[in-house]
Amino acid sequence: MKAPVKNNDLEKRVFAASPESFDALCLELFRFQYDQNEVYRKFCEGLNTDPGQVTQIEKIPFLPISAFRSHIVATTSFEPEAVFESSGTTQSTGSKHFIRDLALYRKSFQTAFRHFYGPVEEKCILGLLPSYLERGHSSLVMMVDELIKQSGHELSGFYLHDHEKLHRTLQHNELLKIPTLLIGVTYALLDFAEAYPMRLRTTTVMETGGMKGRRKEMTRMEVHRILQGRLGLSLIHSEYGMTELLSQAYSKGDGIFHCPGWMRICLRDEDDPLLVRSASGVTGKPMTGAINCIDLANIYSCAFIATDDMGKLYENGSFEVLGRLDNSEARGCSLMAI
DSSP: OOOOOOOOOHHHTTTTTOOTTTHHHHHHHHHHHHHHHHHHHHHHHTOOGGGGOOOOOGGGGOEEETHHHHHOOOOOOOOSSSSEOOBBBOOOOOOOOEEEEHHHOOOOOOOOHHHHHGGGGGSEEEEEHHHHHHHHHOOOHHHHHHHHHOOTTTEEOOTTOOHHHHHHHHHHHHHOOOOEEEEEEEEHHHHHHHHHHOOSEEEEEEEOEEEEEEEEOOHHHHHHHHHHHHHOOSOOOOEOOOOOSSSSEESSSSEEEOOOEEEEEEEEEESTTTTTEEEEGOSSOOEEEEEEEETOOOOSSSSSEEEEEEEEOOOOOEEEEEEEEHHHHHHTTTOOOO
């Protein structure tokens, strides 16, 4: 019996991606996935894509994110080590991301976190993710749980609905000047900040988006303004990630996101989805369009995903999330409009 294909060499090179090697890695991974991913290959064939003619990343077909709701998007044949699931809505089925090797996901979020925030061992990690914890199979919960364990701090942990205990922990850490990261779903952070206003100095607050139907939709700017006022902070951090990705982009304020070296954002024209533009085409004024995400860590699913988000792309590759496409189906993990 033929052993399932596993591209160990590509795995190693993905996380060493540089601006000089990124495009070549994209093209190599495109051909690997075209050959080994039936769903993606059929999508490409439907667009009459000749893989031999794809010589630049703007010509790579981006799989609609809705495919993760209706198909098993898998590159190579494997028994998944895990299946990440999105919450979906009452009108739709949630997405499922079949994970061949959780070590890839751990490598991705651990490396990115250290790049943007330094050693996790130097921080107390507090998770306020009630809706994610309640439904299970969440990639975000796994990420935060791993960071909590790695931090080694005795007060690191999930606080679910216990806002009073969270308040005491933050007061304790502030008094002792302990560097702290509070990462939470948006509605839960708002609930906490309104019930326990305080002045934070050594704590970073990071929202992951999502109202989950618990509150009226608000723009990111509105949410950040409330959190800044109630928690005495000048900046609120944000995370851009989703069930269908193995990587995250981070914003340290003002809603401007930056990607790790193996992740990149392109934009597609809302009226012509095959017209894709990368940051190299931005000169001065930022471009606006629908967000296409390249996540090279998605070696064994699909690295090229057309999301349902609208965005603004800057010359240096950073980006903003402007909201949802008008005709996109609402998803439980949808990010807020700006």
